[in-house]
Amino acid sequence: MADDAIPSPQSKAELMDLIAASRAALERAIDVPDEAMLTAPGPEGWSVKDHLIHIALWEDNLLALLQGRNRQAAMGLSSEDDNPEASAEDINDVLYVRHKDRPLPDVLHAFTAAHERVLAQLDAMSWEDLGKPYSDYQPNDPPPNPDPVGYWVAGNTYGHFDEHREWIAAILASLGKTAAGTPTPL
Numbered sequence: 035m036a037d038d039a040i041p042s043p044q045s046k047a048e049l050m051d052l053i054a055a056s057r058a059a060l061e062r063a064i065d066v067p068d069e070a071m072l073t074a075p076g077p078e079g080w081s082v083k084d085h086l087i088h089i090a091l092w093e094d095n096l097l098a099l100l101q102g103r104n105r106q107a108a109m110g111l112s113s114e115d116d117n118p119e120a121s122a123e124d125i126n127d128v129l130y131v132r133h134k135d136r137p138l139p140d141v142l143h144a145f146t147a148a149h150e151r152v153l154a155q156l157d158a159m160s161w162e163d164l165g166k167p168y169s170d171y172q173p174n175d176p177p178p179n180p181d182p183v184g185y186w187v188a189g190n191t192y193g194h195f196d197e198h199r200e201w202i203a204a205i206l207a208s209l210g211k212t213a214a215g216t217p218t219p220l
Contacts, residue, residue: 046159046161052188066206066211071206071211076204077205078201082205082206085201087144088129089145089194094108094151095109102172110129156187164184165183167182168185
């Protein structure tokens with residue numbers, strides 16, 4: 035669901051602008067001169083690469099939501115992983131373990147491809163479609179949820195990008211670098 039701090043667009047054009055601006059800022063943040071900076075673990079253990087695959091997997095989850103498909107399966111989770119009591123943090127822990135050793139080029143491809151698929155899906159949708167309830171898209175996901183599906187779009191695109199961009203900046207700072215590759219002032 036949407037966080038109150040996440041801007042609520044008033045039109046599809048505004049939504050797409052928010053997504054584009056946030057994504058561009060995220061891509062600038064990961065534009066580092068040394069690819070090793072993308073794979074080095076940060077203070078909390080995750081690397082920039084881990085954040086990027088996390089974002090890609092949650093965009094795949096969003097796409098499945100919008101297409102009425104199984105959201106967990108879209109993230110590569112099996113029925114064995116399906117636990118209705120699992121929190122997002124629990125899911126993230128499983129995904130981290132499964133993907134932490136994925137090669138950087140594969141992660142970068144997944145990061146780009148997932149976003150392109152989401153943009154294509156959103157392009158095909160109207161503003162009215164985004165105002166429809168979650169349950170219209172996921173009718174078999176009890177209990178019925180009347181919140182607009184646009185909340186999930188915001189939370190898994192620009193809201194998510196901004197959140198992870200902050201963590202990525204902290205990782206790069208801990209490595210003594212900024213996204214521009216210059217030393218961080220002490």
